[in-house]
Amino acid sequence: MRGSSMVDIGARNELVVLDAIRSDPDGSSQSEVIRRSGLSRQAVSLITRRLLERGIVETAGTLGGARGKPRTLLKVVPTALLAAGVHLDPSGIAIAIVDLEARVVAEETLPAPTTDPEADVARIAAGLDAVLDRLEREGWRAPDGGTPAETLLGIGVASPGSLDARRGLVESPPWLPGWRDVPLTELLGAATGRPVMLDKDTNAALTAELWYGRRTVEGTVLYLYVGAGVGSAVASGGRVRAGATTQAGEIGHLPTGLPGTRCGCGRLACLSMFTDVAGMLERTAQGVPLSGGAPTSAHVAALVARADAGEEGPLAEVRGHGTALGEALRTLISVHDPSLVIIGGPYWELLSPHALPGLLERARSTDRGAPEVEIRSSVFGDDVGAIGAATLQMGRALSPATLPA
Numbered sequence: 001m002r003g004s005s006m007v008d009i010g011a012r013n014e015l016v017v018l019d020a021i022r023s024d025p026d027g028s029s030q031s032e033v034i035r036r037s038g039l040s041r042q043a044v045s046l047i048t049r050r051l052l053e054r055g056i057v058e059t060a061g062t063l064g065g066a067r068g069k070p071r072t073l074l075k076v077v078p079t080a081l082l083a084a085g086v087h088l089d090p091s092g093i094a095i096a097i098v099d100l101e102a103r104v105v106a107e108e109t110l111p112a113p114t115t116d117p118e119a120d121v122a123r124i125a126a127g128l129d130a131v132l133d134r135l136e137r138e139g140w141r142a143p144d145g146g147t148p149a150e151t152l153l154g155i156g157v158a159s160p161g162s163l164d165a166r167r168g169l170v171e172s173p174p175w176l177p178g179w180r181d182v183p184l185t186e187l188l189g190a191a192t193g194r195p196v197m198l199d200k201d202t203n204a205a206l207t208a209e210l211w212y213g214r215r216t217v218e219g220t221v222l223y224l225y226v227g228a229g230v231g232s233a234v235a236s237g238g239r240v241r242a243g244a245t246t247q248a249g250e251i252g253h254l255p256t257g258l259p260g261t262r263c264g265c266g267r268l269a270c271l272s273m274f275t276d277v278a279g280m281l282e283r284t285a286q287g288v289p290l291s292g293g294a295p296t297s298a299h300v301a302a303l304v305a306r307a308d309a310g311e312e313g314p315l316a317e318v319r320g321h322g323t324a325l326g327e328a329l330r331t332l333i334s335v336h337d338p339s340l341v342i343i344g345g346p347y348w349e350l351l352s353p354h355a356l357p358g359l360l361e362r363a364r365s366t367d368r369g370a371p372e373v374e375i376r377s378s379v380f381g382d383d384v385g386a387i388g389a390a391t392l393q394m395g396r397a398l399s400p401a402t403l404p405a
């Protein structure tokens with residue numbers, strides 16, 4: 001049976017213990033696991049022994065105590081479990097298989113979504129099978145000997161909004177024409193026989209940060225997602241706050257207060273007028289044709305290369321992106337009062353060398369007199385959407401309390 005490793009790992013308590021061990025990247029002592037899991041010493045001891053025997057958990061040195069015997073530290077073996085992430089991006093469909101450390105063990109990019117969602121779902125299911133088969137042929141095995149297909153917890157999908165995460169419905173993303181009220185989790189679940197979860201790309205990206213950063217990203221975290229458009233996501237208490245209808249963080253029409261023209265929405269100088277990649281390419285007369293209307297990272301890389309070469313128009317565009325995002329961030333910091341701001345998304349790595357200085361300058365010119373907020377770039381690159389989608393599934397299985405609320 002596929003996914004049997006998951007069934008072997010079995011009881012809920014084992015996953016609770018796994019998550020408690022995992023939550024400190026440097027290793028956790030048994031007493032820490034008992035405290036975090038809320039389980040009895042006997043239960044933790046029994047489960048830990050079983051996990052050690054099966055190679056899912058390993059010892060990672062000892063912690064010398066002033067009194068008593070030194071405590072053994074436990075670590076989760078990252079390849080003990082896998083999850084698949086699918087990023088439904090207008091420029092392509094990315095599939096990533098990731099391990100418990102949110103490391104990519106295999107990935108694949110399929111052509112962009114079409115106007116036929118059902119055919120696209122069949123392509124995704126076939127693509128996923130192909131990636132798992134390839135990994136198996138390459139000799140990948142879990143510590144307990146499980147094949148990639150047996151070790152896979154399930155599938156997470158990240159999509160641009162609007163969508164309804166609870167119902168697994170892709171409603172009407174402006175960049176995915178033909179995708180209207182598509183019951184994606186149901187379709188992909190039927191095509192693969194696996195559990196499927198859906199969330200917005202912005203929320204998935206923040207979930208990846210929380211999963212990777214563990215306890216270092218507690219408090220209120222604000223995430224800025226830089227892709228074909230920009231979006232935001234917020235987490236508090238280690239949990240992404242998606243809003244009542246998964247619409248939180250739609251910041252494209254936040255007025256920036258910068259000099260600019262009137263937006264289609266009626267307001268002046270909206271954020272999206274500076275940050276929509278299609279508009280940036282249009283204004284700089286980027287010579288690369290837009291296939292199917294959606295810009296790709298190749299377009300953005302070409303624009304940045306021109307900025308690197310000192311060409312005035314492209315340089316002004318990428319700097320302007322940062323300035324506008326900084327103005328929006330200044331507003332968002334006042335609204336959310338975060339302890340940490342993370343900026344990421346598919347195009348941030350490319351844009352940040354030119355965009356970050358202006359962004360920081362604007363974001364920090366705050367008048368609220370609060371201590372300086374830590375602002376940092378994501379540890380993930382352009383595959384953050386697929387990685388984030390996979391961590392949605394990791395969270396479902398290991399630590400449901402971290403899932404978007």
Ligand SMILES: [Zn+2]
Pocket residue numbers: 252253254263264265266267270
């Ligand atoms: Zn607007």
